Amino acid sequence: MKIDISTSSPIQLPRLSVRALPRSLPPVANETIGSFVARLAFVNHINCRDLIRVLAPTCRSQLRAPEKIVRLHLLAGATGIKSTHLAYALPEIRGQLLDQGVSGLKGMTIAGHPNRIHPACRLCMGAKNVVGRVSVWRRPDQNICLRHGIWIGRDVTTPADQFCVNDLPEMLQAQRRHGKLISRYGHRAVNYHYGHAHNIVDVSSRLPSPTKRWSRMLYFFEREKVERLPRSYSSAAMYPEAVALTNILISPYWRHSAVHGSPIEQDKFFRHIQLKDLTNGPPNLDRSLWGWIREHQPQPWRHTGQQFLDLRTHLRSPVAE
Known part of the structure; x- marks a missing residue:
C-alpha cells in the first residue's frame, strides 16, 4: 500500500509526559531555570543531570545549558505546577508560553542582557523557608532589597557578598x-x-x-x-x-x-x-x-x-x- 505524502496530513507525535516527583516546590520570582532544577533535584534526592535528562529527553548532549532544552510541559508534569505559573516565574522558559499565544507578560523581567544573574536576597529566602542557594535574574535598577535593607546588586556573586x-x-x-x-x-x-x-x-x-x-x-x-x-x-x-x-x-x-x-x-x-x-x-x-x-x-x-x-x-x- 502506497501513501501519498503530498496529500496526507502530518503525523501527530505523542506528547511526552512524566510522572510527578514525590516532592514539589514553588519557584522564586525570576529564578533561573538552572537554580530551580537544582533545588528540585536536591529536595527529591536525585541527581540534577538525571532530572535534566527527563525534562529534556531530545537533547541529552547539552546538559550544561538547561535553560535552552528544558520543556515547559514536562517541568509542569514533574512539579504538579501549572505551566502558566512556571512560565511567569522562570524567564528563560517563558518563550515557550508565548508560543501558545499567552499574553500579559509586558513589564516582566527578561532573561539575558542587560539583566544579570545574582543570588536572591538571603533574608527574603530565609523568610520563605527556602533552603539552598537561589539565583535570580535581576535588572540593573534592582540593587537594594528595600524590605530588608540588603545590598543585592552589582558585584554580588554569593550570598556572603550581601550586606x-x-x-x-x-x-x-x-x-x-x-x-x-x-x-x-x-x-x-x-x-x-x-x-x-x-x-x-x-x-x-x-x-x-x-x-x-x-x-x-x-x-x-x-x-x-x-x-x-x-x-x-x-x-x-x-x-x-x-x-x-x-x-x-x-x-x-x-x-x-x-x-x-x-x-x-x-x-x-x-x-x-x-x-x-x-x-x-x-x-x-x-x-x-x-x-x-x-x-x-x-x-x-x-x-x-x-x-x-x-x-x-x-x-x-x-x-x-
Whole structure:
C-alpha cells in the first residue's frame, strides 16, 4: 500500500509526559531555570543531570545549558505546577508560553542582557523557608532589597557578598530615586545613562580620595572590623552618587547645556556637578564625563535629528515590552 505524502496530513507525535516527583516546590520570582532544577533535584534526592535528562529527553548532549532544552510541559508534569505559573516565574522558559499565544507578560523581567544573574536576597529566602542557594535574574535598577535593607546588586556573586545598608539612609533613598527615574524616563534611557554615570563615578573615585564613596568605605571597614572587603562594598559605596549623576545626565535641560549649549551653559553644567560633589576633582577635567558629552554631540556620519534615536533602538530593555 502506497501513501501519498503530498496529500496526507502530518503525523501527530505523542506528547511526552512524566510522572510527578514525590516532592514539589514553588519557584522564586525570576529564578533561573538552572537554580530551580537544582533545588528540585536536591529536595527529591536525585541527581540534577538525571532530572535534566527527563525534562529534556531530545537533547541529552547539552546538559550544561538547561535553560535552552528544558520543556515547559514536562517541568509542569514533574512539579504538579501549572505551566502558566512556571512560565511567569522562570524567564528563560517563558518563550515557550508565548508560543501558545499567552499574553500579559509586558513589564516582566527578561532573561539575558542587560539583566544579570545574582543570588536572591538571603533574608527574603530565609523568610520563605527556602533552603539552598537561589539565583535570580535581576535588572540593573534592582540593587537594594528595600524590605530588608540588603545590598543585592552589582558585584554580588554569593550570598556572603550581601550586606546591610539600613544604617545609611542615602543608600535606600538612592534605590527609591532610581525607581522614580525609570517611572519617568523608562528602562532603556535610565539604564543607558546609569551605565555612563556609574563608570564616571567609578573612574573618578576608584583610588582613595576625599569623596563620599571613600567615606562610606571607611565606615564599612570600621563596622565590619576586617582588613579586606568584597567588591560589592565598593560598588555600593558609590551608588548614591551614580544615581544622582544619572538624574543629571538624563535631564533634557542639563543634557542640552552640556552637549549643545554655549561655553557659559556648559560651565554651568560642570559647576552643578561639582556642587553636588559627585566626582573627585573638577568635573570639566574628567575624561569619562567628556566621553559622554562627545558621544552625544552631532557626528558627521549621523543623520540630523537621529542623535538620540540610535540609543533607543540598539539597546535592549530589561523588561518585556
